[in-house]
Amino acid sequence: MxxxxxxxxxxxxxxxxxxxxxxxxxxxxxxxxxxxxxxxxxxxxxxxxxxxxxxxxxxxxxxxxxxxxxxxxxxxxxxxxxxxxxxxxxxxxxxxxxxxxxxxxxxxxxxxxxxxxxxxxxxxxxxxxxxxxxxxxxxxxxxxxxxxxxxxxxxxxxxxxxxxxxxxxxxxxxxSRVTEDNDPVQEWNDHNKRLLSHNKVLNDHQFKELHFTNRLGTDLHVELVPHHIWAGGGENSTSGVYFNPNIPTEENFTMPNKFGVNGKVVATKPLNYQGKLVEDFWFEFNDGKVVNYDAKKELGALKNLIEYDEGSSYLGEVALISYDSPINNSGILFYNTLFDENASCHLALGRAYPMNVQGGTEMSEEELIQAGSNQSMAHVDFMFGSSDMNIVGIKQDGTKVQIFEKGDFVI
CATH class of the missing domain: 3.40.1830.10 (Thermophilic metalloprotease (M29))
Incomplete structure (x- = not known):
């Protein structure tokens, strides 16, 4: 202790x-x-x-x-x-x-x-x-x-x-940035500022689509909803109180278009789901929906997730984290999404966060659906980032912008 x-x-x-x-x-x-x-x-x-x-x-x-x-x-x-x-x-x-x-x-x-x-x-x-x-x-x-x-x-x-x-x-x-000789509150205030600067750059681009590729077999196109908002670090409650949902956190995340995900993604870390450890798994998407998947261990648990409800086979979140991040650099596999998701780019099957689209927190469920948001009773993150992850952002006019190269932000 x-x-x-x-x-x-x-x-x-x-x-x-x-x-x-x-x-x-x-x-x-x-x-x-x-x-x-x-x-x-x-x-x-x-x-x-x-x-x-x-x-x-x-x-x-x-x-x-x-x-x-x-x-x-x-x-x-x-x-x-x-x-x-x-x-x-x-x-x-x-x-x-x-x-x-x-x-x-x-x-x-x-x-x-x-x-x-x-x-x-x-x-x-x-x-x-x-x-x-x-x-x-x-x-x-x-x-x-x-x-x-x-x-x-x-x-x-x-x-x-x-x-x-x-x-x-x-x-x-x-x-979690807590050491014997530091002020963790001040350190987190500084950390939030860094994450907010990444949010601003990504929000200013308003990419139509992200394209992920690596040598493991990931080749995935993720369309983003119009007027999406990148978030990360601290957030504001609807009553105006600034808070940090996850300690630790290293991510910048936003909302995929429910029906705009196509291709294959290969997970790079295990998933602890319903007390079962799913390992070496992948998904294939067509028009947003998981149409094929497999796992070397606990395939049944993965099946439970995909079949949880109608929305659990669609994405609700896409998050970017540099491979060169404190948690990943520790070399520790935590077997805990709170940590492992902050060592690696990740996606979430299931419900999207309303805050990731303009005006989302004031929208009804029907309005969120019309905006392209996925609705589900589930929200489960899985990790797919790697040291050779390449991410290209495609703008509305077709312009391509390099976001990640060799696993890290270059934008």
């Missing part, structure tokens, strides 16, 4: 830069039972920032797995009204949320995929109102991470458990 002062810095960062907790605001903290010390520090930091009240939603992936194993599919599809009411109360209270991510890679490898899918779809339907609220930036939210023994050993299998946990803590804090 890192020194308490470092964890306090991390907790303060999640409150002030992550969720940007406002005076007299209700705060939810979501945390694994493995990470109670960090959760307590986040609670304390939230109160110090002026929170009205702080509620901790504890979770335990092993308890959740027991439910998958022993409950019937019918029971797993039952979402109690009191739980739905709890999330509605969060919205009514104008709350913000701090998630402490601590995944257990592959935990559900031996669980019936039909049960996982049934429960996930039932929850997505029941909490669609909450997803609309959060993805529409109606509230501030942020995700940070903390280790658990299984995750640490997966990342550092050559180390003893205690050493693996310590090393993963070091990697998380380093990637």
């Amino acid at each position: 890192p020194k308490k002062e470092l964890l306090k810095k991390f907790a303060k960062l999640s409150v002030e830069i992550g969720a940007n907790v406002q005076k007299n605001q209700v705060v939810w903290v979501s945390s694994s039972t493995d990470n109670n010390e960090l959760a307590r520090l986040v609670v304390e930091a939230a109160y110090e920032a002026g929170a009205k009240s702080v509620l901790v939603n504890w979770f335990d992936d092993y308890v959740t797995k027991s439910g998958y194993v022993h409950q019937s599919i019918e029971t797993l599809q039952e979402i109690p009204e009191w739980l739905i009411g709890k999330y509605q109360q969060f919205i009514d209270d104008g709350g913000c949320i701090i998630n402490i991510s601590s995944p257990v890679p592959g935990l559900n490898a031996d669980v019936d995929s039909k049960k996982l899918q049934a429960n996930s779809i039932a929850r997505s339907k029941a909490f669609k109102f909450y997803q609309n609220h959060m993805m529409g930036n109606k509230a501030q939210w942020t995700i940070i991470a903390a280790p658990n023994p299984v995750w640490a050993k997966r990342v550092f299998p050559e180390l003893e458990e205690a050493d693996a946990i310590e090393k993963l803590w070091d990697a998380i804090l380093q990637a």
